Amino acid sequence: xxxxxxxxxxxxxxxxxxxxxxxxxxxxxxxxxxxxxxxxxxxxxxxxxxxxxxxxxxxxxxxxxxxxxxxxxxxxxxxxxxxxxxxxxxxxxxxxxxxxxxxxxxxxxxxxxxxxxxxxxxxxxxxxxxxxxxxxxxxxxxxxxxxxxxxxxxxxxxxxxxxxxxxxxxxxxxxxxxxxxxxxxxxxxxxxxxxxxxxxxxxxxxxxxxxxxxxxxxxxxxxxxxxxxxxxxxxxxxxxxxxxxxxxxxxx
Numbered sequence: 001x002x003x004x005x006x007x008x009x010x011x012x013x014x015x016x017x018x019x020x021x022x023x024x025x026x027x028x029x030x031x032x033x034x035x036x037x038x039x040x041x042x043x044x045x046x047x048x049x050x051x052x053x054x055x056x057x058x059x060x061x062x063x064x065x066x067x068x069x070x071x072x073x074x075x076x077x078x079x080x081x082x083x084x085x086x087x088x089x090x091x092x093x094x095x096x097x098x099x100x101x102x103x104x105x106x107x108x109x110x111x112x113x114x115x116x117x118x119x120x121x122x123x124x125x126x127x128x129x130x131x132x133x134x135x136x137x138x139x140x141x142x143x144x145x146x147x148x149x150x151x152x153x154x155x156x157x158x159x160x161x162x163x164x165x166x167x168x169x170x171x172x173x174x175x176x177x178x179x180x181x182x183x184x185x186x187x188x189x190x191x192x193x194x195x196x197x198x199x200x201x202x203x204x205x206x207x208x209x210x211x212x213x214x215x216x217x218x219x220x221x222x223x224x225x226x227x228x229x230x231x232x233x234x235x236x237x238x239x240x241x242x243x244x245x246x247x248x249x250x251x252x
Contacts, residue, residue, distance in 0.1 A: 104197025
C-alpha cells in the first residue's frame with residue numbers, strides 16, 4: 001500500500017517531503033497532494049530536503065508563499081544539504097550486496113564518499129602509489145583475479161600498522177562466483193588482516209559500481225555517528241512547534 005492509503009486507514013495526517021529544487025519539488029509535492037486528496041488524508045505540512053545551501057533562503061521564501069497560497073499548507077522546514085549523510089558506510093554495502101566484511105569488522109560504520117571510490121585496473125606499483133598519495137579514507141574496487149592488488153592492500157595495512165599510522169582505506173573485491181573464486185590461501189590471509197576492511201561481492205566490477213552509484217543509504221540505528229549528525233542537523237531547521245500544532249489541531 002502507498003503511504004496515503006496507510007494514513008487513511010489509521011486516521012493520520014501526512015507530512016510531505018521533497019528534495020530541493022523549486023520546480024521539481026513543487027511538481028513532486030503536487031502529485032503526492034493529489035494522492036492524499038484521493039484518500040481524504042490531511043496534509044499537515046511540507047518539508048523540503050537537501051536544498052543547496054546558497055538557495056536556502058530563496059527556496060524557503062518562494063515555496064513558503066506558494067504552499068500557503070495554493071494549498072493553505074505551511075512549510076515546516078527547509079533543510080540544507082549535508083553531504084556526509086549521503087555517504088554510505090561499509091555496513092550499507094554489506095546490506096546492498098548481501099555480503100559481510102571478511103576482515104575489518106570494527107570499521108563497519110566507517111563512511112566513504114562515493115566521489116572518492118577508485119576502481120583499480122592498474123599495476124601493483126601504481127596501486128601502491130595511489131594508496132600512499134590519495135586520502136587515507138578511500139574505497140578501492142578490484143577484480144577477484146587480482147591477487148597482487150589484494151596482497152598489496154594487506155601489505156600496506158601491515159606497513160602502516162607497524163609504523164603506528166592510520167589506515168582507513170577499504171577494498172571491495174568483485175567477481176562472479178561461478179567464474180572466479182579467491183584461493184583458500186588468499187582468504188586465510190584476508191581473515192588475518194583484522195584491521196584492513198575487505199569484502200567480496202559476487203558481481204562484476206561494472207555492476208558493482210552501477211549499484212553503488214544508484215544507492216541511497218538509509219539511517220541505521222546502529223550507526224550512531226550518522227544518526228547523531230542527522231538529528232543535530234535536522235532539528236535546527238524544522239519548526240516542531242508548528243508541526244505539533246498542526247497535528248494536534250487535526251486530532252482534536
